[in-house]
Amino acid sequence: MRLELVRQVSALRSVLSALKVYQPRQHSTDVKPLVAEPVPKQEPRETSKLATALKPRLEVVSPVAATVEKSRDQTSALLDTFGRNHTYLRISLTERCNLRCTYCMPAEGVQLTQKTKLLTKEEILYIAKLFVQEGVRKIRLTGGEPTVRKDIVEIIEKLKQLPKLESVGITTNAIMLTRLLVPMQRAGLDALNISLDTLKVNKYEQITRRKGWERVIAGIDLAIQLGYKPKVNCVLMKNFNDDEICDFVEFTKDRNVDVRFIEYMPFTGNKWQTDKMVTFKEAMDVIKNTWPDFTSLPNGPNDTSKAYAVPGYKGQVGFITSMTEHFCGTCNRLRITADGNLKVCLFGNKEVSLRDAIRGGCSESELIELISSAVKRKKKQHAGMLNLSQMENRPMILIGG
8 A cells, every 4th residue: 555655656746847847947047948859750650541530530620720610610601602591402303204395395305314324312312411511491302303203202201301401392293293292291291383384284285295284283182182382383475375374363262372473484495585475564464454452472581483362362373583583682592403413593504513523532521612612603693584595504304493
């Protein structure tokens, strides 16, 4: 016992002696200052794979590095140079579709990307996770037609497991909705948009080049029965469906739907012309002639649609005025194409391949930097409808809406 006590005292003295070396000298300047002995140079040793794997955890973060990291955390990678924070991501699951809508796909069809060059389910979920970590709170699955993917239900279920993600929606032509909506709802689907440009069977077959109008209406009614308020997207075109504007408004009388009239937009292959477009003002004039009390509703800060309703009707009507009254200043949307390209603007033709970056071995932090750089190059607004009509851009089916 005594011997152990002697050892402890001796060790304490050694520690105190070592501490005194670093204290200011109080005695005479005749005493030579302590000079550190040079450390012998050692040959570098081969780093083990385990040490390499653990290196990020073992590194000591300097105060400067910590400040930089803190600053990065406080500045979202999804904030552009115009102060727009992007919280909404649209992911195209496929380029394939079971319809051939004239404004979406050229009459001769499109050259589809090889399957090996499309995003896998795992890559889709990984990209979604990165964007949610950086601040995305809403994801919409698009296409092509997203319901042609056999793993659509599983993808929805996995997305709903991402912490902080508030909403998962889908844009669909509703052809397969009566079969898939119940399992998609069980998986956690929060919202759905349904494309329907006419309430007349013959016109439907003309614009889609396929049959199926009855199945779309059945899908809309099923969605309402299951508690959804589906958004029904209608692209207005002169001399095609502009005579159905009031019919679509009447469609909201007994159905809790949000019919949204979309101005015809120029994309490669859809033979866009200004005289084919029905403007917001023209549609409003038609509606006001029948319903003078057609009333505006409140809109959210990032809404693309101007909301209205006929008093007493269950549903509502909206106008997406991309061409005549753009909403670029409040845009919070980003898009991932089915082949893994990031598009920061629907109308922009500059893209960044996240697929190639992932398959090339980029780290998570490098991917986030790549995304951030693309977002910060986003322009203040699109080039305007006349300039857009002259620009080369993907057909809508290869973008994903």
